[in-house]
Amino acid sequence: MKIWIVLEQKDGELHRMSREAIAAAQGLAAATGGGSVDAVLLGGGIATLAEKVAGGYALGSVRVADHPNLAAYTPGGYVAALSAAIAAAAPDWVVFPHTYQSVDYMARLAQGLGAGLLPEVTAFEEDAQGLLFSRPVLGGKLVAKVRVRGEGTMLLSVQSGAWAAESAQAGSGELVTLDGDLAAAKPDREILGVEEVGGEQVDLTKAEVIVAAGRGVGGADKMGVIEDLAAALGAEIAASRPVIDNGWLPRDRQIGSSGQTVAPKLYIAAGISGAIQHTVGMKGSAVVVAINKDPGAPIFSLSNYGIVGDLHEVLPALTKAIRRAKEL
Amino acid sequence: MRVAVCMKQVPDTEARLRVHRDGSWIDEEDLAFVINESDEYALEEALRIAEKSGGEVVVISLGPERVKEALRKGLALGAARAIHLKDEAFLGGDALATGKALAAAIGKEEFDLVLTGSQSDDVGYGGTGSVVAGHLGWPHAWLVMGIEIEEGGAHAKVTREMESGLNEILRIALPAVFEVQAGINHPRYASLKGIMKAKRKPMAEPTLEELGLNPEGVGSAGSRIEVVSVAFPESGAGAEIIEGDPEEAAQVLVDKLRKEAKVL
Numbered sequence: 001m002k003i004w005i006v007l008e009q010k011d012g013e014l015h016r017m018s019r020e021a022i023a024a025a026q027g028l029a030a031a032t033g034g035g036s037v038d039a040v041l042l043g044g045g046i047a048t049l050a051e052k053v054a055g056g057y058a059l060g061s062v063r064v065a066d067h068p069n070l071a072a073y074t075p076g077g078y079v080a081a082l083s084a085a086i087a088a089a090a091p092d093w094v095v096f097p098h099t100y101q102s103v104d105y106m107a108r109l110a111q112g113l114g115a116g117l118l119p120e121v122t123a124f125e126e127d128a129q130g131l132l133f134s135r136p137v138l139g140g141k142l143v144a145k146v147r148v149r150g151e152g153t154m155l156l157s158v159q160s161g162a163w164a165a166e167s168a169q170a171g172s173g174e175l176v177t178l179d180g181d182l183a184a185a186k187p188d189r190e191i192l193g194v195e196e197v198g199g200e201q202v203d204l205t206k207a208e209v210i211v212a213a214g215r216g217v218g219g220a221d222k223m224g225v226i227e228d229l230a231a232a233l234g235a236e237i238a239a240s241r242p243v244i245d246n247g248w249l250p251r252d253r254q255i256g257s258s259g260q261t262v263a264p265k266l267y268i269a270a271g272i273s274g275a276i277q278h279t280v281g282m283k284g285s286a287v288v289v290a291i292n293k294d295p296g297a298p299i300f301s302l303s304n305y306g307i308v309g310d311l312h313e314v315l316p317a318l319t320k321a322i323r324r325a326k327e328l
Numbered sequence: 329m330r331v332a333v334c335m336k337q338v339p340d341t342e343a344r345l346r347v348h349r350d351g352s353w354i355d356e357e358d359l360a361f362v363i364n365e366s367d368e369y370a371l372e373e374a375l376r377i378a379e380k381s382g383g384e385v386v387v388i389s390l391g392p393e394r395v396k397e398a399l400r401k402g403l404a405l406g407a408a409r410a411i412h413l414k415d416e417a418f419l420g421g422d423a424l425a426t427g428k429a430l431a432a433a434i435g436k437e438e439f440d441l442v443l444t445g446s447q448s449d450d451v452g453y454g455g456t457g458s459v460v461a462g463h464l465g466w467p468h469a470w471l472v473m474g475i476e477i478e479e480g481g482a483h484a485k486v487t488r489e490m491e492s493g494l495n496e497i498l499r500i501a502l503p504a505v506f507e508v509q510a511g512i513n514h515p516r517y518a519s520l521k522g523i524m525k526a527k528r529k530p531m532a533e534p535t536l537e538e539l540g541l542n543p544e545g546v547g548s549a550g551s552r553i554e555v556v557s558v559a560f561p562e563s564g565a566g567a568e569i570i571e572g573d574p575e576e577a578a579q580v581l582v583d584k585l586r587k588e589a590k591v592l
């Protein structure tokens with residue numbers, strides 16, 4: 001098997017998930033005959049990083065595309081550069097970290113190449129019929145097992161946290177230039193700038209206790225139970241995305257992949273199902289408490305304590321119990 | 329502006345899910361379906377763009393008979409027409425197969441803009457809109473949190489979500505495909521008048537032949553991946569579930585947080 005990995009970098013630094021994806025690609029290589037993994041690194045002015053990668057990880061080669069057209073990420077530039085190289089080398093697998101950047105262009109790349117697409121893989125196993133991949137479906141409430149069929153290159157992305165970055169094997173790889181005409185890899189969008197969402201950010205990363213509201217709260221007019229509990233605990237209020245999307249709280253209180261990443265002493269998740277895009281932002285919390293009416297909600301699997309029930313009954317009771325405890 | 333919106337119908341997030349007897353997918357019998365969340369935001373954005381520029385919105389959905397309900401809702405909210413890709417052969421596709429069929433339907437007409445949601449709340453491949461763009465040869469952007477059509481309609485200023493609370497501001501040539509993220513706007517509700525009017529609005533059902541597609545190239549047959557089973561995840565260590573009525577459970581929890589976890 002010929003396995004490639006496309007590393008993501010920004011400003012000369014590898015994306016955190018690139019290392020996880022190296023671990024996944026190395027694992028895939030080991031499971032499919034033990035070949036080496038070839039890495040691809042795209043960007044502008046990335047010579048130093050390329051050397052670091054080539055000297056840091058057990059890779060067959062590090063194929064570098066270093067060109068002003070690729071200095072800022074655009075799907076036009078990236079798809080053109082990668083298409084030519086992938087079409088020429090015809091790897092069986094091309095592994096990507098499942099980042100907002102990869103998702104933006106992977107499907108487009110697959111379509112153009114006539115390759116297959118398998119996004120958001122969290123594990124793989126082997127059975128009599130070959131490889132079986134796991135990926136979350138229905139907001140992480142279920143896990144699907146997926147098989148690949150047909151011929152030709154498959155593009156696969158690896159979900160955050162599924163492989164440990166530390167398990168990426170150290171070693172080295174040969175530094176080479178990625179094949180193809182990079183002058184023809186033209187950006188298809190103009191980047192006007194970058195801004196912080198919601199302007200001035202409330203910094204939730206310093207909070208010791210966070211009470212987080214989910215869609216299960218049920219409305220802007222029903223947030224009182226969250227506010228009361230937060231007041232009793234001296235906690236900051238945060239939320240999952242739908243709460244913000246619905247306008248029940250401002251955008252700068254969002255926790256998750258598009259919001260803030262927090263690791264308080266205590267995180268109380270009320271009416272939150274526990275989708276990966278939320279949990280990446282809070283799974284570092286020391287103690288997690290989940291309150292949810294659905295005993296099967298994925299949030300329970302990464303919580304220390306759980307109460308199954310209606311949050312509109314449980315939270316007021318909890319507020320009262322905390323007030324009582326503080327009076328002692 | 330003529331804007332096409334691709335919408336998918338997915339299980340209601342509130343619904344209690346059960347795995348089907350054969351284990352291959354969830355049991356869809358008696359399951360409530362709704363328009364995919366980010367697609368609803370895409371539709372609202374399309375309606376606003378069309379209203380501002382004096383154009384029309386066409387809603388498109390690929391799926392079984394039940395997706396007519398989603399399309400009718402789109403019509404009730406203000407779309408002018410609907411297109412339903414309902415042939416059995418279209419169903420069960422991955423992002424590449426579904427995107428191909430949608431692009432064939434869209435390519436039959438002249439649109440200035442195509443909007444889709446960013447990701448479906450069921451299989452969540454997150455690439456269907458990009459595949460549509462690829463077939464049409466148009467630029468695209470995924471995870472769009474703002475669209476401003478420039479004067480003259482040749483370009484759009486697009487806000488794209490990045491990780492960790494940052495947005496990227498882009499300028500992209502039209503026609504294009506934008507994959508809209510939930511939260512871009514506040515979707516409207518259908519009016520009674522809208523619902524009545526929707527009944528008379530046209531709903532086309534193009535066939536494979538009309539779209540120039542082969543059954544082997546679309547749907548499940550045209551897909552490189554196949555979901556063979558679904559299951560509830562193993563919960564690992566998991567939470568210690570505290571039983572009792574709310575008052576009791578709350579008291580036990582507070583005691584544990586103080587004495588066991590020592591965080592209060």
Ligand SMILES: Cc1cc2nc3c(=O)[nH]c(=O)nc-3n(C[C@H](O)[C@H](O)[C@H](O)COP(=O)(O)OP(=O)(O)OC[C@H]3O[C@@H](n4cnc5c(N)ncnc54)[C@H](O)[C@@H]3O)c2cc1C
Pocket residue numbers: 139213214215216217239240241242243254255256257258259270271272273274275276277278291292293294297309310311312341342446447471
């Ligand atoms: C690219 C992308 C980026 C995203 N970024 C983020 C992000 O940064 N942050 C984020 O949070 N999400 C993000 N999401 C969305 C994420 O995928 C989930 O949709 C979201 O986290 C779900 O929020 P929720 O748990 O509040 O709602 P739901 O999944 O709808 O869950 C609601 C929960 O409340 C429970 N409930 C309902 N009523 C009650 C009640 N009365 N009492 C107790 N429990 C009740 C239900 O059982 C359910 O478990 C992103 C999605 C995408 C595609």
